[in-house]
Amino acid sequence: MIKTPLETKILTALEDVAADHGIDIVDVEVVGATKAPCVRVRIDTLGEGGITLDEVTQESSWISEAIEALDPVSGSYTLEVSSPGMARPLRRPQDFMARIGQMIQLTTTAREGRKRYQGSIVAADDSGIVLRVTEGTDQRFEFDEIRKCSVKPVFDFKRQQEGN
Structure with a gap:
């Protein structure tokens, strides 16, 4: 980071x-x-x-x-x-490894004219992560190109309404 x-x-x-x-x-x-x-x-x-x-x-x-x-x-x-809140920042490899499958928002150094990504973590290791971006493709990001990253809270209001 x-x-x-x-x-x-x-x-x-x-x-x-x-x-x-x-x-x-x-x-x-x-x-x-x-x-x-x-x-x-x-x-x-x-x-x-x-x-x-x-x-x-x-x-x-x-x-x-x-x-x-x-x-x-x-x-x-x-x-x-x-506290870190619901949109918890992620900065260490273990933070990413503990959240495989979760949605995140990511800001990187510019890559092909794009800096912001959103998607779910597919894999993480000591040097970076693989993110399944919302467009459906998997992209690898090294930690030294990640500027900021946080968990994207997911609210399921429909399930809450059905449960009442």
Whole structure:
């Protein structure tokens, strides 16, 4: 996955201490203005069941301290700590391997004039994934050409209505 040097620096610093807290650093993004950016940190528990809002609040203090110790941004910035949500970002090979068969949205470096893809993961290994795009063809993407990827939540409202 392509990350900026700043995002990589923050991600590495947080991952170095996250396991001690029983936390998985799902993703780090630095977005917004360069003078006062927003540092977004998405976290989850290492165990099953997902993270609660109370747990996110509880974990925010050590995350803030770790980022402050790193001092990655000259000047002020906003820190957002949240759960990965339903449209969970995927960035590591194991994230993709655990979601074979699921729909994802993918942004890549430009390939034949196209950057965005949507489809289901057919296969994943340590160097990339095979995506069955919505047009029906399978395409391989190496991790070093993937800029951003997230799970595409699927809502089946028809089945919910039939169940009532």
